Each structure stands twice: as C-alpha cells, then as structure tokens.
Amino acid sequence: MGYHPEFDQHWNNIATNLEPEGRALINGEFTEAAEGEVFATYSPADGRFITNIARGSKVDIDRAVAGARASFEAGNWSQVSIYHRIDVMNKLADLIEQNSERLAVLESLDMGKPVRECLHTDVAGSAKAIRYFASCIDKIYGNISPNTGGVGMITREPIGVVAAITPWNFPLYMAIWKVGSALAMGNSVVVKPSERASLTTIELGKLALEAGVPSGVLQVVPGYGHEAGAALGLHNDVDCVSFTGSHVTARKLMAMAGESNGKPVYVEAGGKTANIIFDSADMDAAIPAAAGAIFYNMGEVCFAGSRLLLPESKRDSIIEQLIEHSKLWIPDNPLKDRTMAGALVDGVHLERVQGFVDRAIADGATVMTGGHALHKESGGYYFAPTILTDVRSEMEIAQQEVFGPVLSVLTYQDEEDAVRLANDTNYGLAAALWTNDLSQAHRVAARMKAGNVWVNCFHGGDMSMPFGGYKQSGNTRDKGLIGFEKYTQVKSTWINIKD
Numbered sequence: 001m002g003y004h005p006e007f008d009q010h011w012n013n014i015a016t017n018l019e020p021e022g023r024a025l026i027n028g029e030f031t032e033a034a035e036g037e038v039f040a041t042y043s044p045a046d047g048r049f050i051t052n053i054a055r056g057s058k059v060d061i062d063r064a065v066a067g068a069r070a071s072f073e074a075g076n077w078s079q080v081s082i083y084h085r086i087d088v089m090n091k092l093a094d095l096i097e098q099n100s101e102r103l104a105v106l107e108s109l110d111m112g113k114p115v116r117e118c119l120h121t122d123v124a125g126s127a128k129a130i131r132y133f134a135s136c137i138d139k140i141y142g143n144i145s146p147n148t149g150g151v152g153m154i155t156r157e158p159i160g161v162v163a164a165i166t167p168w169n170f171p172l173y174m175a176i177w178k179v180g181s182a183l184a185m186g187n188s189v190v191v192k193p194s195e196r197a198s199l200t201t202i203e204l205g206k207l208a209l210e211a212g213v214p215s216g217v218l219q220v221v222p223g224y225g226h227e228a229g230a231a232l233g234l235h236n237d238v239d240c241v242s243f244t245g246s247h248v249t250a251r252k253l254m255a256m257a258g259e260s261n262g263k264p265v266y267v268e269a270g271g272k273t274a275n276i277i278f279d280s281a282d283m284d285a286a287i288p289a290a291a292g293a294i295f296y297n298m299g300e301v302c303f304a305g306s307r308l309l310l311p312e313s314k315r316d317s318i319i320e321q322l323i324e325h326s327k328l329w330i331p332d333n334p335l336k337d338r339t340m341a342g343a344l345v346d347g348v349h350l351e352r353v354q355g356f357v358d359r360a361i362a363d364g365a366t367v368m369t370g371g372h373a374l375h376k377e378s379g380g381y382y383f384a385p386t387i388l389t390d391v392r393s394e395m396e397i398a399q400q401e402v403f404g405p406v407l408s409v410l411t412y413q414d415e416e417d418a419v420r421l422a423n424d425t426n427y428g429l430a431a432a433l434w435t436n437d438l439s440q441a442h443r444v445a446a447r448m449k450a451g452n453v454w455v456n457c458f459h460g461g462d463m464s465m466p467f468g469g470y471k472q473s474g475n476t477r478d479k480g481l482i483g484f485e486k487y488t489q490v491k492s493t494w495i496n497i498k499d
C-alpha cells in the first residue's frame with residue numbers, strides 16, 4: 001500500500017463532486033429538521049463550506065424514536081430469521097466497500113484526517129466490523145440452567161430502541177461499532193452523530209436502507225449534543241444509550257437517564273494512556289511506535305499514548321530519536337495521498353489544544369518540538385507534533401485528555417514507580433509497555449488499571465478483543481462477544497415439568 005502522488009488529483013476530483021446528504025433519515029426518508037433549521041459544516045482542512053446539515057431537535061428525536069419503536073414492535077428486523085439479518089449486514093459491508101472512496105473523501109473533508117487513513121482504516125475497518133458482527137449472530141447461544149424439576153432457559157432478546165451518540169474522531173467507525181452490534185442483535189437504533197462530523201453517518205443510513213435494513217430500524221438524526229443528543233438522553237422510550245465522547249457528556253447522560261426512565265447508559269469516555277518503555281525494550285520498535293501512539297490521527301484518539309514513561313537513564317537518547325520520528329507526522333493537506341497527519345477537527349479544538357500546551361509551559365514543561373499551529377494560510381487547523389518534557393504527574397497536561405498531537409514525557413525511577421505513574425490518572429482506557437523481560441511483562445500488565453493492555457505493541461488486537469475502560473474511561477466494552485451484551489435483555493423462562 002505505497003503512496004501514490006498521482007492520486008492527489010483523484011481525491012480532489014471526488015471531493016469536488018461529493019454532493020453530500022445533510023438531512024436526517026427518519027422512517028426511511030431523508031427529511032429536513034421539523035423546524036427547518038440547519039447548521040453549516042466546513043472542512044477543517046482548508047475552511048471550505050461542505051454543506052448544511054439538518055439541526056435535529058426534540059421534535060425530530062420524538063419522531064425518530066417513535067418510528068424506531070414501531071419498527072421494533074412490527075418485528076420486521078427484530079423477529080426475522082437470523083440468516084436474513086446476516087445477509088443484510090453482509091450486503092451493508094459490501095456497499096461500504098463499493099462506496100469506500102466516496103466515504104473516505106467525505107470523512108477526510110469533514111474531520112480533517114488523511115484520506116488514505118480514512119480509506120484503509122476507517123472505511124475498510126467499518127466493513128470488516130460489520131462482517132464480524134454479522135458472523136457472530138448465529139453463534140450467540142442462550143443457556144439452560146442445571147436445575148432439575150423444570151427447564152430453566154436463559155435467553156437473550158434485543159433490548160428494543162437503542163440510542164447511539166457518537167464522537168467525531170472516527171465518525172463512521174464508531175457509529176458502526178454501535179449501530180452494527182445493536183442491529184446484529186435485532187434492535188432498532190437512533191444514531192446521533194457528532195455535530196462536528198455527521199456526514200458519513202448520514203451516508204451509512206443511506207447504505208443501510210439500500211442493503212435492506214427496513215425503514216425505521218436505523219434512524220439518523222444529526223444535530224447538536226445539547227439539543228438532539230439531550231432529547232435522546234431524556235427520552236422515556238429509549239431502552240439504552242450507547243455513548244462515546246467526553247467524560248463530561250457521559251455524566252450528563254447518566255444524570256438524564258436518572259431524570260427520565262432510568263435507562264442504562266453505556267459510555268466510553270476517553271483516556272490518558274501511559275506508554276511505558278522499560279530498559280530492556282527493543283528500542284527500534286518502541287520509539288517509532290511511541291511517536292505513532294500519540295501523533296496518529298493527530299492525537300484525536302481516546303486511547304492515544306499521551307503519556308510516555310521513560311527510564312531516567314535513557315531519557316535523553318530516546319527523546320532525541322522521538323523528535324526525529326515526530327517529523328513523519330508533521331501535518332499536511334489530508335487530500336494528498338502521502339499525508340500521514342491532517343488537520344484538527346475545527347478551530348475551537350485547535351485553540352483548546354494550544355491552551356493545554358500554553359498552560360503546560362506555564363506549569364514548567366519544556367517544549368522539545370512543536371507547540372504551535374501550522375499552515376494558517378491554508379484556512380485549515382493544523383497543529384505541529386509536540387513533545388513536552390519536564391512534565392510532572394500532577395500537572396494538568398499529564399492528567400487531562402488533550403485530544404491533540406501533544407506528548408507528555410515523564411520519567412520513572414524503577415518498575416514500582418512506573419506502575420504508580422501509569423495508574424496515577426482518573427482514566428483507565430489503555431496502557432502499553434515495552435520490555436523484553438517476560439516476567440516483567442506479566443507483572444506490569446497485571447497491575448495496569450486499564451481495560452486494554454498492549455505489550456510490545458501499541459493498540460494491538462482485532463474485532464474479537466473487547467475494548468473499553470476502567471475508572472472514568474467507561475463502564476462497558478465494545479467488540480468481542482461481550483460487546484453485544486448491552487444491546488440485549490436477559491430473559492429467564494422456567495418451564496415446569498410435571499411429576
């Protein structure tokens with residue numbers, strides 16, 4: 001999968017002719033918001049206007065939830081043969097693949113990540129995920145209780161109407177994790193994409209209809225979090241909320257559930273991943289991976305390796321090499337085929353990232369490289385890969401999720417100290433460690449208070465591995481067979497056997 005500079009024109013041609021859909025999808029039809037309101041979306045790559053998007057409100061959410069409920073009760077998805085569901089989902093994966101270039105360009109324009117990344121990771125990964133979910137449908141069994149005197153059947157049923165509230169960093173892919181697993185279990189879904197990157201999720205709705213997902217089973221209502229999102233959170237006829245985003249919003253949604261029907265709220269709410277390099281590590285692997293861990297996707301990744309923990313003795317030589325590797329991640333126009341890092345999602349976010357860096361400097365951090373915006377003349381929002389040293393664990397930069405290309409380097413004295421620093425956070429999504437000492441790998445992995453631990457790699461695993469966090473990073477797991485559980489109810493049926 002080499003770079004193809006001659007593709008630059010190809011991507012730009014697609015971008016010029018996109019004509020993206022910005023309306024909501026409710027009950028099988030693309031429709032304006034009930035109150036006719038829209039908001040404009042611009043590309044963070046160069047500030048170009050992309051389209052207007054329907055600004056969904058409570059009225060639209062009410063209509064979408066009612067339609068989702070009606071479709072669920074009608075049973076044309078929830079009760080159909082599982083083999084029909086499998087076929088439709090595989091068809092959806094085919095359609096995603098057939099539309100992969102268009103989806104990739106749309107994603108790239110909308111949120112700023114490199115088009116090549118969109119194609120090979122977001123879009124290809126989405127099709128793969130749908131196929132994985134489809135392949136699980138006929139392998140999830142119920143149980144029979146070991147009791148005598150009756151037959152105790154423990155079965156799983158779809159939970160009903162699922163609200164999916166999704167983030168902007170992997171817009172299509174995160175929507176697919178939620179929508180794909182929920183649909184696989186037979187639910188109806190109302191998805192509200194992030195207002196910062198809604199377009200590929202709307203496109204997903206279109207492809208799902210084309211694949212044969214019946215009208216009303218997948219509703220897409222774009223809009224703002226405090227409007228459409230809150231209307232879902234407060235809805236009395238939504239059976240569960242599945243959310244990925246900030247921990248602040250996660251807590252709001254939990255409170256909304258308490259104020260309404262007490263629905264379960266499943267959240268994945270960010271991270272502050274420690275990436276520990278031990279003395280014995282294979283440095284040729286660990287150092288480039290440490291750069292990729294934080295600079296990939298411009299650091300807009302919940303599991304980004306934003307804290308690098310180094311042994312004091314090797315600090316200077318590792319940092320020197322890291323600075324070299326960071327150059328690979330200097331951002332450029334995301335529609336160029338060779339670009340490794342693109343623009344941040346918007347100007348507000350760029351300011352937020354700059355604010356974190358400025359406060360870190362005021363707190364005593366030293367900028368080894370980066371620390372500022374780039375390419376302002378482009379009209380887009382680019383930030384240089386940034387490495388900060390002299391960071392102490394109690395500093396804001398070591399505790400808060402920046403969601404940008406900003407690496408904090410901390411040093412540790414010994415293994416005990418490394419473990420203490422790694423766990424010294426309210427987050428617990430992931431941790432990575434690099435060592436050639438097998439016992440150390442097991443010892444430290446077991447002590448990480450994180451839902452995902454990677455040894456001698458960063459972000460290892462596949463669809464079969466559950467993903468989610470400890471502590472305030474979340475309360476659920478996506479992917480793997482366990483990822484389906486939240487979209488189901490457990491039913492215990494006791495059938496009496498007469499003597």
Ligand code: ADP
Nearest residue numbers: 166167193194195224225226229230245246249
């Ligand atoms: P970020 O700050 O990174 O955009 P958010 O948590 O604000 O993260 O956004 C994640 C998702 O949550 C988006 O779809 C957003 O619209 C939604 N959201 C934001 N605020 C609320 C809210 N008050 N109620 C419901 N959903 C919300």
